Amino acid sequence: MDIYEVVRGPLVWIAFLGLAGGVVVKLLLMASLAKKEKTVFPTMSASHGLRSILHWIMPWGSTNMRAWPVMTTVSFAFHLCLLVTPLFVMGHAVSWQQSWGISWWSLPALAADIMTLWVVCGGVFFLIRRLTAPEVRNVTTFKDVLLILLVISPYLTAFVAHEQWFNNDVMIVLHIVTGVLWMLAIPFTWLSHMFWFVFTRAYMGSEFGAVRNARDW
Amino acid sequence: MDLQDQAVLDRGIDEGLEKLTPERIEKVIRHVLDNESAARLKVYLETCVHCGLCSEACHTYLSRDKDPDFAPVAKVKDTLWEMVKRKGRVDKDLLRRSARIAFTECGACRRCSMYCPFGIDIAYLIMTVRRICSLLQIVPQYLQDTTNSHAVTSNQMWVQADEWIDTLMWQEEDARDSFADARIPLDKEGAEVMYSVIAPEPKIMAQLLGNMAVIMKAANVDWTMPSADGWDNSNMAMYSGDFEVMGRVERAHWERARALKVERVVMGECGHAYRGAVYDGPKWLGWQKPPIPMIHAVEFYYELIHSGRLKIHRKITEPVTVQDPCNIVRGRGLHHKLRYVVNALCENFTDMDPRYEHNYCCAAGGGIINCGPPWKLSRMKSIRVKAEQMAATGAKICITPCHNCHSGIEDIIGHYKLGMHVSFINELLVKAIAEPQG
Ligand code: HEM
Ligand code: HEM
Ligand code: SF4
Ligand code: SF4
Numbered sequence: 001m002d003i004y005e006v007v008r009g010p011l012v013w014i015a016f017l018g019l020a021g022g023v024v025v026k027l028l029l030m031a032s033l034a035k036k037e038k039t040v041f042p043t044m045s046a047s048h049g050l051r052s053i054l055h056w057i058m059p060w061g062s063t064n065m066r067a068w069p070v071m072t073t074v075s076f077a078f079h080l081c082l083l084v085t086p087l088f089v090m091g092h093a094v095s096w097q098q099s100w101g102i103s104w105w106s107l108p109a110l111a112a113d114i115m116t117l118w119v120v121c122g123g124v125f126f127l128i129r130r131l132t133a134p135e136v137r138n139v140t141t142f143k144d145v146l147l148i149l150l151v152i153s154p155y156l157t158a159f160v161a162h163e164q165w166f167n168n169d170v171m172i173v174l175h176i177v178t179g180v181l182w183m184l185a186i187p188f189t190w191l192s193h194m195f196w197f198v199f200t201r202a203y204m205g206s207e208f209g210a211v212r213n214a215r216d217w
Numbered sequence: 218m219d220l221q222d223q224a225v226l227d228r229g230i231d232e233g234l235e236k237l238t239p240e241r242i243e244k245v246i247r248h249v250l251d252n253e254s255a256a257r258l259k260v261y262l263e264t265c266v267h268c269g270l271c272s273e274a275c276h277t278y279l280s281r282d283k284d285p286d287f288a289p290v291a292k293v294k295d296t297l298w299e300m301v302k303r304k305g306r307v308d309k310d311l312l313r314r315s316a317r318i319a320f321t322e323c324g325a326c327r328r329c330s331m332y333c334p335f336g337i338d339i340a341y342l343i344m345t346v347r348r349i350c351s352l353l354q355i356v357p358q359y360l361q362d363t364t365n366s367h368a369v370t371s372n373q374m375w376v377q378a379d380e381w382i383d384t385l386m387w388q389e390e391d392a393r394d395s396f397a398d399a400r401i402p403l404d405k406e407g408a409e410v411m412y413s414v415i416a417p418e419p420k421i422m423a424q425l426l427g428n429m430a431v432i433m434k435a436a437n438v439d440w441t442m443p444s445a446d447g448w449d450n451s452n453m454a455m456y457s458g459d460f461e462v463m464g465r466v467e468r469a470h471w472e473r474a475r476a477l478k479v480e481r482v483v484m485g486e487c488g489h490a491y492r493g494a495v496y497d498g499p500k501w502l503g504w505q506k507p508p509i510p511m512i513h514a515v516e517f518y519y520e521l522i523h524s525g526r527l528k529i530h531r532k533i534t535e536p537v538t539v540q541d542p543c544n545i546v547r548g549r550g551l552h553h554k555l556r557y558v559v560n561a562l563c564e565n566f567t568d569m570d571p572r573y574e575h576n577y578c579c580a581a582g583g584g585i586i587n588c589g590p591p592w593k594l595s596r597m598k599s600i601r602v603k604a605e606q607m608a609a610t611g612a613k614i615c616i617t618p619c620h621n622c623h624s625g626i627e628d629i630i631g632h633y634k635l636g637m638h639v640s641f642i643n644e645l646l647v648k649a650i651a652e653p654q655g
Contacts, residue, residue: 037255
């Protein structure tokens with residue numbers, strides 16, 4: 001097996017299993033811990049939880065988002081591109097097709113390029129914000145910086161590969177390796193905010209709404 | 218960073234630290250992190266992306282020229298992050314800093330939970346730090362004294378049993394100046410309402426009790442007050458981190474109400490007593506909600522005025538503004554009822570900005586004012602935004618339906634020379650319902 005086959009084969013499996021398994025184990029672990037706190041589950045209210053989630057996934061849906069228009073715009077576009085591009089990019093569609101014979105709609109090449117670049121720019125914006133805004137710099141650790149670099153690296157490498165600026169094979173291998181690390185990082189770092197978001201928001205929404213008759217946005 | 222605050226001497230913290238050994242520190246911290254806190258603590262710490270978006274929520278951060286050390290997430294970084302990272306093996310400097318931050322620089326007002334995109338409950342994390350400090354016995358001296366008082370007398374200010382009854386009888390007599398048959402009925406079984414107050418009322422503001430007798434008489438409410446322990450649920454132990462005593466105080470309070478078989482409990486104008494009785498106490502005791510419904514005085518006044526049981530004869534003409542107490546606004550959504558009551562009583566009302574759930578805390582609540590004189594200057598530095606917010610209203614009276622807000626706002630008015638008065642609703646209400654003479 002050459003390196004390309006290794007990264008395309010076992011490594012990708014490790015990434016998917018690690019991501020899915022990590023998330024499931026974390027959720028189960030927390031569910032059992034949450035039962036120890038007698039009041040967590042009884043506090044949860046579907047309507048108030050959803051109400052809060054909706055306000056916080058709608059751009060400008062909360063007071064604080066309106067207070068930071070640039071951050072809000074960058075972040076929403078960043079997250080949208082970050083999630084949509086890998087699912088619908090042509091290069092991946094080809095892989096899905098080859099490996100499992102499934103095919104679905106894919107993004108026009110130009111759109112994919114722009115969205116990929118947006119993720120990179122968003123990451124750079126976050127890094128600059130972290131280094132220049134005192135209240136963010138104060139709580140930024142070295143790990144935070146590495147993590148943001150990791151988050152943008154599959155996008156950067158894919159873009160460079162696509163443009164064929166360097167040795168394409170090397171770039172693709174780099175792309176896949178960083179992509180795998182990206183997926184594995186989700187359950188085990190603060191990238192876990194991806195799935196915790198729903199729960200923390202729903203819980204706070206329920207405490208504010210169901211218990212205290214107040215709004216939390 | 219504020220060097221002056223860091224140099225404050227507090228015997229409760231300093232002498233407590235001297236007695237600690239590294240083994241004890243590690244054991245206590247690990248106990249709290251492993252056994253007393255579960256899913257919420259872990260998820261909050263894991264989810265926080267260190268984005269700093271909670272900063273502008275906090276009055277201490279805003280008041281201190283956006284000093285990054287006062288951002289909510291920074292308060293967690295400087296305390297819990299270290300304790301978790303080092304698995305409890307932290308030194309005394311970190312503990313001294315943690316006690317200062319947790320007791321005097323965060324009032325657990327929960328405003329930041331409305332600004333964090335994930336709804337991370339910083340106040341809960343800070344309360345966990347307080348819990349650790351309490352078990353390590355490094356609590357500010359004045360605050361610990363109120364907890365000790367709760368432990369011994371069940372009330373917050375060492376009020377003795379005879380002193381309590383004496384005060385009620387004396388206030389009943391005073392109330393009779395307004396209504397010849399005004400009463401403070403003690404231990405009346407099956408009354409419609411049990412009225413709950415906190416120890417500062419009999420101790421230093423007794424006239425509030427007499428006022429209530431007048432209001433109850435004017436509205437013809439069937440009410441009672443307990444003659445023995447259980448009358449004070451102000452519960453400073455909730456804020457010092459002594460949750461065992463907190464649970465005892467709440468249990469005593471609810472058992473008294475059950476024994477009197479009252480239909481509901483009306484909590485006087487105090488926000489944190491309300492919070493203790495309705496959320497924190499029951500949560501610790503493992504109850505989903507209190508055994509008897511409790512309403513806060515603001516809701517009670519709203520009902521009495523709205524239903525016409527109380528008639529307003531004379532409105533207050535001076536310009537007024539109102540402080541939204543965290544624990545009944547963010548904590549109970551009473552802001553509209555509060556406006557109704559204030560508008561019913563006052564002709565000239567101007568709101569603060571921001572208001573409702575977004576109002577700034579008074580910086581006294583959450584046990585901060587109870588940390589006493591050593592920390593007063595620090596507290597004043599932490600609340601400049603409130604002074605600016607109040608000054609902008611041009612009001613002469615600031616209405617504060619909460620004991621903590623009342624004392625805190627009074628200090629702000631003095632320190633920032635705002636030339637206003639503070640007033641409970643209770644005080645304005647007795648004036649407004651007085652029948653015009655002749
Ligand atoms: C895990 C296995 C992965 C494989 C085998 C893989 C493979 C590929 C391939 C072959 C391309 C086409 C490159 C070209 O056009 O020359 C590509 C593009 C891309 N990949 Fe991946 N990828 C993987 C993971 C990821 C992950 C985890 C992400 C994002 C988090 C990602 C984001 C992208 C993006 C955004 C593009 C498009 C770049 C552009 O067109 O400008 N990939 N990927
Ligand atoms: C669909 C689920 C997700 C949701 C709801 C979500 C939500 C959020 C929110 C609310 C923030 C806080 C700061 C802000 O508002 O910009 C944030 C920040 C961030 N997210 Fe996500 N996110 C999700 C998935 C992801 C994923 C999958 C990644 C990457 C693997 C990611 C990477 C980041 C990064 C790097 C930041 C840091 C911003 C900073 O440096 O301040 N997010 N996310
Ligand atoms: S004082 Fe209020 S806003 Fe500031 S950190 Fe504490 S809970 Fe958050
Ligand atoms: S508490 Fe919330 S707002 Fe504050 S830094 Fe953490 S994630 Fe950001």
